[in-house]
Amino acid sequence: MDELRAAEPSLTAWVRRITFFASAPFLTGAGIVLPSLLAWLKRRREALELFLAVLGSTLLNQFLKSHFHRSRPETALFPQPGLSFPSGHAMIGVALYGCAAWLLWRHGRHPFWSALLLGWALVVGLSRIYLHVHYATDVLAGFAAGIVWLVLLRTALRLWWREQQQVTIPEEL
Template identity: 55%
Template sequence: MNRFPSRLLPLAGLLTVEIALGAGLFVVAFAIFFYLSRVVFVQHSMALDNWAAGVVDRWRHAAPGLTAPVRFVTFFASLPFLLPAGIVVPLLLRWAGRPRAAQELVVAMLGGVLLNQLLKWYFGRPRPSNALLQSLGLSFPSGHAMLGMTFYGGLAWVLARYFGRRGWAVPLLLWVGLIGLTRVYLHVHYATDVLAGFAGGAGWLVVCRAGLRLFRKEEGEVLGE
């Protein structure tokens, strides 16, 4: 009879403001992802996608020189960049004496890649036919948007949590938003793909963080910490 309350006490210790905010973010991210999936695959609406494509096309026609810097920006959430960055950054974190931060970033990235591929396979949406940049694979949700949110959002969390650098969160998240915009500009993704990628990445970060926290707490109990 005494074991049940004793099991509840550690869980009650997790009910902090941080967890409450994380739960709220997850609910919002899930709701956005669910809504976008219904718009695209149930209602078959292209209204948002067509409007966004028209906006970026006007930008490109007004300033043709934008295409080169857009291609440069989009590289920073591509596999050739994220793969080495996903190795080098955790190594630097370990060297800085933050092995837990390194573990969090590695787990977030590996899980994000797997989840993104599973979602792409499940929804099976083809890419736009008028892409300005050759890209392989399916379209929904955008891998650049989802993995960009996972990597840069995870890095923002690590800098704030372990180094007290909360001011980096805004520029890193703005950078993610800019990368997502490049995918629409280059017509390699629809706007709904990018928004779903942002939502999926944010939701996964919350789940990953909560899962690691629970695992470490249980591990600490087993080790008697």
């Protein structure tokens, strides 16, 4: 990455723009606006799933950061507050973009956009390594934790919705 930065110094400005798309302000807005839009479109389950993906991954990320308490690299290209492990940009980005990709894929719409969203989550995570605000292990752990959270959330919601469906169906005598 050092060679890339040296060869293309203007790339850093672009990478800083990319990393914004998993920053706290962006994720907060997206975590509220996108579920609201889905709810307005009468996609309440999808709205709940996307909201919980972002909220849950945010809470889990803060718990993991406080547990591991790893400092950021001293070579960061710009100062970043907070702890390093796992990368919140990678973890919450995977949760948001991964959940959106899953929802698009599940409804059989736009598999290209699903793949693009997953690729974008990967690029955002890699931007954190490029900017030296995270170690590669922070980003990998963020990706892994975000995926684990999505799998757990999806499983829990499926079970809950199945249980709700069974409760509403009256038993025959």
